[in-house]
Amino acid sequence: xxxxxxxxxxxxxxxxxxxxxxxxxxxxxxxxxxxxxxxxxxxxxxxxxxxxxxxxxxxxxxxxxxxxxxxxxxxxxxxxxxxxxxxxxxxxxxxxxxxxxxxxxxxxxxxxxxxxxxxxxxxxxxxxxxxxxxxxxxxxxxxxxxxxxxxxxxxxxxxxxxxxxxxxxxxxxxxxxxxxxxxxxxxxxxxxxxxxxxxxxxxxxxxxxxxxxxxxxxxxxxxxxxxxxxxxxxxxxxxxxxxxxxxxxxxxxxxxxxxxxxxxxxxxxxxxxxxxxxxxxxxxxxxxxxx
Amino acid sequence: xxxxxxxxxxxxxxxxxxxxxxxxxxxxxxxxxxxxxxxxxxxxxxxxxxxxxxxxxxxxxxxxxxxxxxxxxxxxxxxxxxxxxxxxxxxxxxxxxxxxxxxxxxxxxxxxxxxxxxxxxxxxxxxxxxxxxxxxxxxxxxxxxxxxxxxxxxxxxxxxxxxxxxxxxxxxxxxxxxxxxxxxxxxxxxxxxxxxxxxxxxxxxxxxxxxxxxxxxxxxxxxxxxxxxxxxxxxxxxxxxxxxxxxxxxxxxxxxxxxxxxxxxxxxxxxxxxxxxxxxxxxxxxxxxxxxxxxxxxxxxxxxxxxxxxxxxxxxxxxxxxxxxxxxxxxxxxxxxxxxxxxxxxxxxxxxxxxxxxxxxxxxxxxxxxxxxxxxxxxxxxxxxxxxxxxxxxxxxxxxxxxxxxxxxxxxxxxxxxxxxxxxxxxxxx
Numbered sequence: 143x144x145x146x147x148x149x150x151x152x153x154x155x156x157x158x159x160x161x162x163x164x165x166x167x168x169x170x171x172x173x174x175x176x177x178x179x180x181x182x183x184x185x186x187x188x189x190x191x192x193x194x195x196x197x198x199x200x201x202x203x204x205x206x207x208x209x210x211x212x213x214x215x216x217x218x219x220x221x222x223x224x225x226x227x228x229x230x231x232x233x234x235x236x237x238x239x240x241x242x243x244x245x246x247x248x249x250x251x252x253x254x255x256x257x258x259x260x261x262x263x264x265x266x267x268x269x270x271x272x273x274x275x276x277x278x279x280x281x282x283x284x285x286x287x288x289x290x291x292x293x294x295x296x297x298x299x300x301x302x303x304x305x306x307x308x309x310x311x312x313x314x315x316x317x318x319x320x321x322x323x324x325x326x327x328x329x330x331x332x333x334x335x336x337x338x339x340x341x342x343x344x345x346x347x348x349x350x351x352x353x354x355x356x357x358x359x360x361x362x363x364x365x366x367x368x369x370x371x372x373x374x375x376x377x378x379x380x381x382x383x384x385x386x387x388x389x390x391x392x393x394x395x396x397x398x399x400x401x402x403x404x405x406x407x408x409x410x411x412x413x414x415x416x417x418x419x420x421x422x423x424x425x426x427x428x429x430x431x432x433x
Numbered sequence: 434x435x436x437x438x439x440x441x442x443x444x445x446x447x448x449x450x451x452x453x454x455x456x457x458x459x460x461x462x463x464x465x466x467x468x469x470x471x472x473x474x475x476x477x478x479x480x481x482x483x484x485x486x487x488x489x490x491x492x493x494x495x496x497x498x499x500x501x502x503x504x505x506x507x508x509x510x511x512x513x514x515x516x517x518x519x520x521x522x523x524x525x526x527x528x529x530x531x532x533x534x535x536x537x538x539x540x541x542x543x544x545x546x547x548x549x550x551x552x553x554x555x556x557x558x559x560x561x562x563x564x565x566x567x568x569x570x571x572x573x574x575x576x577x578x579x580x581x582x583x584x585x586x587x588x589x590x591x592x593x594x595x596x597x598x599x600x601x602x603x604x605x606x607x608x609x610x611x612x613x614x615x616x617x618x619x620x621x622x623x624x625x626x627x628x629x630x631x632x633x634x635x636x637x638x639x640x641x642x643x644x645x646x647x648x649x650x651x652x653x654x655x656x657x658x659x660x661x662x663x664x665x666x667x668x669x670x671x672x673x674x675x676x677x678x679x680x681x682x683x684x685x686x687x688x689x690x691x692x693x694x695x696x697x698x699x700x701x702x703x704x705x706x707x708x709x710x711x712x713x714x715x716x717x718x719x720x721x722x723x724x725x726x727x728x729x730x731x732x733x734x735x736x737x738x739x740x741x742x743x744x745x746x747x748x749x750x751x752x753x754x755x756x757x758x759x760x761x762x763x764x765x766x767x768x769x770x771x772x773x774x775x776x777x778x779x780x781x782x783x784x785x786x787x788x789x790x791x792x793x794x795x796x797x798x799x800x801x802x803x804x805x806x807x808x809x810x811x812x813x814x815x816x817x818x819x820x821x822x823x824x825x826x827x828x829x830x831x832x833x834x835x836x837x838x839x840x841x842x843x844x845x846x847x848x849x850x851x852x853x854x855x856x857x858x859x860x861x862x863x
Contacts, residue, residue: 184535269693270685271625271702285623291634291687293838379634380688380834396508397823399532 171412178406182399189402196406206407208382209390212297216386217365219301220308224361225354227309232316233342246317253311261374264303265290268375290376293383300384303371308364312357319353320346359422363415387411461757462494463521463750468506468742469499470578470711478777486764493757503742507532510747514538519747522758524577527565527743528818528826531657534573535820539745541571545759554763561739561813562783568655574743575762576783578774580711581806581813582643582737584608584730588723590615590626590704601727605647605673608705608730612683615704628683630703631674632691637833638817638826640707642738644670646814647731652829657819658861662829662851663844671843673732675836687838698724709740710806713779717800726802728809735812741780772796781806819854820861828853 178196183189200206235246252260267274268289276286289299323346331341369389372378378385378393385393388411395404465483469475476499483497500506503526510523511533519538533539542555555563555572562576588598594614602608612628619625631640645652650666653659661667677684695712697703699719707729716724728735744762746755764770771787774780776796782788788807797804819825829850836846 265690265693266696269690269696271627271697272700280623283621285621286685288685288687288689291685291689291838293840377635379831380838381831381840393823393827397504397827398821399511399536400824 174405174408174412177402178409180402182402192402196403199403200406200410205382205385205390209378209385209387212383212385213366213387215297216301216304217362219298220304220365221358221361223301224305224308224312225357227305228312228316228357229350231309231313232320233346235313236317236320249310249313251310252307253314257307257368257370258374260303260307261371264371265375268299291380293380296376296380296384300371300375303375304365304368307368308361312361315353315357316350319350323349355422355426358426359418362418366411366415460492460494461753462496463754463757463761464496464498465758465761466498466500466506466510466520466523466525468501468503468524470503470742475778478774482765482770482774486761489764490757490760493760495761511536511538514747514749517749519749521747521750521754522761523745523747524742525745527562527574527576527579527739527741528816528822530565530568530573530743530818530822531820532822533745534568538748539573540748540755541573542575542746542759542762543572545746545755546763557784557786559783559785559810559813561810561815564655564815565739565818566743568657574745575766577742577744577762577765578778578780579739579741579743579783580709580780581739581809582639582707582729583710583805583809584705584707584727585698585712585716586705586725586727587698587701588725590701590722594704598723598725601725602705602730603728603735605730605732609677609681609683612677612705613681616683624685626701627685627697627703629677629705629707630684630689630694630697631677631707632689632694633834633837634688635691635830637688637837638829639738639740641671641674641829641833642814642817643707643729643736644674644732646736646738646812647729648733648736651814652817653819655815657822658858660819660825660829660851660854660858662854663847668844668847670732671833671836671847675843678837679839688834710781711741711779713800713802715779717802726805728805728812731812735809737809737813738816739810739813740816775803779803781810819858821857824857825854828857 179191179193180189181187181192181195231249235242235249239245270276270286270288270291275289280286287295289295327345328341331345336344366386366388369386369392372384372386372389373392376384378389387407391404391407391411394400394407467479479497479499483495486495487493498520500509500523506523507525507529510520510525513519514536525533543551546555555575558566558576562579563572566572566574566576584601586601591598591611594611596611596614602611608629615626615628616624617626633640642652645667648666648670650661650664650670652661652667678686691708694703694706694708695716698706698708698716699721701722713726729737744765746758746762750758765774766784768784768786768790769792771782771784772790772793775782775787776792782793787793817826817829832841832846832850832853835841835849836843841849
């Protein structure tokens with residue numbers, strides 16, 4: 143059998159992944175950018191080149207700014223809390239305690255449930271008067287509150303759902319990382335007389351940094367990507383108080399059928415996610431200590 | 434033994450495969466997208482309807498495809514259309530009319546059915562339902578699963594509050610009066626039972642239309658190019674709605690979720706609720722207390738918009754397929770079948786002759802509540818529908834929610850909605 147030229151084999155090995163990446167990631171991204179410079183074809187009116195008109199429209203669109211703002215709040219509100227909770231839970235279930243497996247399972251359950259089902263459950267948690275939350279606050283004699291119906295509380299209520307859903311997932315990564323840490327370090331710290339907090343802050347936490355970085359990027363991407371609960375719980379309301387960027391893109395694309403404007407919005411979302419990835423690879427990676 | 438069974442099965446399969454084409458030399462196949470928007474065994478009912486149709490028309494094969502909610506169904510149908518393989522027939526919202534016309538996705542029904550007899554058949558549907566099916570002098574859709582808003586009220590709570598359980602409030606003022614008596618507060622001011630709930634998420638514009646219709650105000654023109662959101666009658670109607678919370682204190686503040694409203698009623702946390710007739714079967718099978726169904730209490734007179742889905746025949750399909758689709762529509766809207774469909778789902782049968790069938794008469798004796806919707810059709814107006822419909826509807830919905838949660842006054846909210854709608858519709862007025 144004739145040998146393949148040395149440059150062919152790597153390409154052959156790369157090709158399955160590359161075909162998928164190009165077909166479902168790179169080509170759609172470029173096509174989206176291209177479409178965002180054209181008008182939406184409607185029945186008898188074909189698509190024409192409009193340059194940056196869709197982007198100019200976006201600058202003038204109050205709902206876009208509202209959704210973007212909401213999304214940033216959503217990210218800043220959910221990520222630190224989810225990560226802190228995940229570390230806390232991981233530290234706890236890493237200890238030797240009775241029923242550890244059950245506890246781990248309990249923390250991980252929210253991750254396994256489909257988001258649509260979760261959202262339907264939480265919808266009834268938040269329901270005024272007879273929802274779970276209302277029954278608890280009612281028993282304590284606190285006044286009734288319409289959590290999802292009030293523009294001031296709706297985003298916070300949705301953040302709680304996201305934290306609840308995500309924290310268990312991140313916990314698994316932290317748990318795996320904690321088990322990689324050599325027990326020698328714990329013994330050494332104990333001999334030196336370090337407190338529990340000192341051991342965590344000066345030994346465990348720095349060693350968890352690569353995991354934290356990975357989780358942080360995932361959490362950031364998820365903050366822009368997870369919108370299933372919005373569809374079920376609020377549809378972006380009341381008055382766009384809970385509209386997130388991706389939900390707005392869906393609405394523009396598949397409810398308003400304005401595919402070009404939706405493409406322009408998608409380009410903005412892609413650019414933001416690209417920026418996050420760039421920050422990870424260029425800046426944070428250099429400052430993280432890998433073992 | 435086992436081998437003989439297998440052999441005879443194989444023989445059967447072969448016979449079936451060869452005998453089917455003998456019956457129908459060259460069957461036309463049509464695809465049919467339908468949504469499910471209410472509880473109950475809708476899919477099963479559709480399947481048996483399709484089976485009956487195929488038995489009566491062996492030369493036509495119908496592929497019925499469940500397409501999700503209304504919103505998912507139009508997404509699937511239009512995406513398939515743009516991809517060049519549209520369904521032949523679909524049940525989609527009557528308000529999607531202008532969207533479908535603008536996409537050039539549907540063919541007018543009168544171009545497929547234009548004999549004098551066909552015309553008579555089309556005229557047999559209720560006018561209130563046809564308003565959302567006709568424009569530019571053409572008929573584009575045939576009413577199928579149509580609904581309207583009614584008020585459900587809890588007779589046990591009425592009795593408890595000293596109200597007559599057999600007489601529902603007929604006017605807005607009577608409703609507020611009754612709601613005051615039905616709202617229960619403890620010493621600290623916490624409410625354990627609300628007088629009335631009118632949902633404001635998702636279908637806020639629909640509820641609002643009932644109020645404006647009863648206040649002699651319509652919200653759009655028949656061509657779908659103009660809206661009248663900021664007319665004094667509309668502002669007044671929204672003020673009435675907001676007053677239920679701020680002045681009368683008989684309805685909770687903030688947006689009220691459409692999806693949990695029937696549950697609020699079943700849990701006896703709301704004594705009166707406004708929702709679609711499509712919920713009748715659900716409430717009837719789950720209510721642990723006697724309840725009544727009434728026409729919506731109007732501001733000046735009764736009034737309610739229609740809603741629900743129409744049959745549409747799609748463009749880019751062959752004439753033979755379109756004719757077959759037409760046959761199916763005729764079949765599904767025959768009086769006896771429309772009556773069966775209405776009984777199984779709670780939708781309002783769209784033709785008078787369906788209400789005159791013996792089955793329907795018997796059903797009405799058992800469930801007199803079902804007749805309320807038909808009575809109300811006398812006061813029915815078309816559901817809000819314009820070009821770029823969902824965008825215009827959203828502009829109104831967002832601002833209604835802003836007014837109901839107190840961030841805008843009714844006047845300012847409706848002015849904003851009107852300005853936004855005018856901006857969106859600018860291109861269509863020309």
